[in-house]
Amino acid sequence: MAIVRLLAPVGLAAVALLACSGGGRQAREPGEAAASFLASAGRLLQGAAATAVDGGLAERLAAGARAAVEGGNRLEMEVVPNGPPRFDVPAPGGRLVGLSVSLVMREVAPDGRVVRELREPDYDLILRLARRGDGWVVADVYALPWLDDGEEMGRGGCALLEGDNHRFGRLREMRRGDVPQLPVTAAELATIEETWRCYWLVTSDALRRLDGSLLPLVSAGPQLEGLQQYLRFRQEHGIALEEEVVHRSPVLVQYTGDYATVDEWLDGRGRGFDLLTGERRGDWEYRAAHMTMRMQKTAEGWRVIGVAVVRASGQQSEGGG
Structure with a gap:
């Protein structure tokens, strides 16, 4: 699902592509998978692989990052949890974990100059964690509120x-x-x-x-x-x-x-x-x-x-x- 509310202020469309498919190396516990995803979010924008993230995510994030910036610019992102999960509940095929995070996104020119920046010190999101064999991976990311969830x-x-x-x-x-x-x-x-x-x-x-x-x-x-x-x-x-x-x-x-x-x-x-x-x-x-x-x-x-x-x-x- 798209994290829609982050797009309008800066136009950083790559955030909308935090939706996953495929199969990366699993984490042993759900919390480990969530922590790995948050820590590697910036690298995923550059197309790098990450532990406990579905395999198709890096390609989608990298493509979105390239489309969101101009010329040879690059997109950087930092995601840091503000505390323990607000909730961690069972869901079909896995779990849903609700987090408040501090988010920073920057478009950076080849000479290192910051073209534009988005800072959200208290942003709410949900990670959907799925079972993969004996471990866990991050399978999807949702924004809170579910503005584009088609909720009744x-x-x-x-x-x-x-x-x-x-x-x-x-x-x-x-x-x-x-x-x-x-x-x-x-x-x-x-x-x-x-x-x-x-x-x-x-x-x-x-x-x-x-x-x-x-x-x-x-x-x-x-x-x-x-x-x-x-x-x-x-x-x-x-x-x-x-x-x-x-x-x-x-x-x-x-x-x-x-x-x-x-x-x-x-x-x-x-x-x-x-x-x-x-x-x-x-x-x-x-x-x-x-x-x-x-x-x-x-x-x-x-x-x-x-x-x-x-x-x-x-x-x-x-x-x-």
Whole structure:
């Protein structure tokens, strides 16, 4: 799959060719295969072979690198993991490993001059690892969010509220390997997904109408208190908010019975306006913002107790909305 979001700023089309086929020398463990791929990414652009990478990858990367630069220029790339995997889960024929990496790409002229450069200090990607005999190889690379994955996006409301200003991807399981986990039933997963959808729709409706009466049905604890305080501020100033949001690639990263964590990547825009006059009072926009949501199972059902921005690339705002 193409890593699409890296292409536009610099036009380095070789990144889109991080898709593999063939057969290289295997690694004994999945982690070893992932580490080998990341360490050798720059050499792969030059057509070099690498341990634990499918055999056709080097040729495809080298061809893409040549097509992405001019004349005798060359493409250089450095990929460094920012920490342990965010998740490492079984998949058909192998495993999926989610990573945050620091990425640097440069187009370099024959005299060593850097023509252009792309730096992404916190970029999310997935490695698909496949079994080869007794070992492992990197078989594919995906960008997060899955913007070009053809994922199904659904509109509509939830059990509490109708609404079509939010579009939702389908919730998937991609558990983190570094935190406690318990298995989840299909029914429980569906309830968590419904809670996630209702939270966004209810909070969006509350900010549009400046009416927080439904907020206790979707949130609790500090998250509810923070929402109510924010709503009171807007009520005092009469500034409502309209928004349109696309929720991409939602994944259940942790479930422990009474607690659950859902990560997602969203694109959104909003418009602040005076509730009485309709006067515009500022805009905001997120592009591929990485969000994480913590939920707790209470006596009344699942409630959201925390929402945080992990990373927001391309955040823009105007005015005081």
